[in-house]
Amino acid sequence: MADKTDLARQFIQAIPHAKELGMVLEEIGDGTACISMPYDEKLIGDPQSGVIAGGAVSALMDTCCGAAVMCHPDAPGGTATIDLRIDYMRGATPGQSITTRATCHHITRSVAFVRAVASDDDTDRPVATAAGAFTVESGF
């Protein structure tokens, strides 16, 4: 069990695009993962407000959901996204980092179902939520 979590942690920390976005794996284990992404001006999607691009939030959500699948006790290995839907509730406050928590709430031999919530410093008002289906792979 600890081995699987370690493997998932190593995998997530080796993703080139996750490194590029400065993602930090805060917590991982038992089908739940928490990843934060610091504010960076190069990720701005709306120049007038300085709000981070939805695409960058998508990348964070996707990474976190994948991490949640890989550390699930019934997951034999890696995973790939089948579909991911993101609802944007509000723009993240400029200057604040975004933290996402994803849970793999159900897994079969072939499909893993995941939900995630992202928020900035104001944790009572989520920035975005996500729901997705992921593949269950035997290897990485």
Added chain:
Amino acid sequence: MKRPRPEPIQVVKQRRDAALNALLDSVPYIRFLNVSFDRRGDELTAQLNFNDKHIGNPFLPAIHGGVTAAFLEITATVSLNWSQIWGSIESGALDPEDMAKGILPRQPKTIDFSVDYLRSGLPRDAYARATISRAGRRYASVHVEAWQDHKDKLFAQATGHFLMPQEKAAKS
């Protein structure tokens, strides 16, 4: 009634390209992901210029699902924004020089975005085009298709809903 003499081709191209470039240059994230746009009249095709930093699974290797989602979302928002301001660019109501200085119309905001991953993204350039299914006064629905080697073998598609920028001083 005599038809006005058409503008010279250079004038038309210069105006449209300058407006599009101003729109793209204003968004840091488009530069960060290295997405460029090819324009044919008012039709846009987005191109994700591959970079090793786009990789999500280094073992395959494959493009990160988040990069694919971001690429589709950029294609959707830029295409929607472009279709909204096209009339103003052509009529002269929007000046590309002002746009380059940062005087830009407000962008549509993403309400939701749903991505289907059909194939793994290969480590090479990808292309995408958006279809605006409906653009109303308040909401818009946009569909995007992305491919790499074959236009009819999509590697991802997405549908998103957007909140249109509201005119200020609508009531006073």
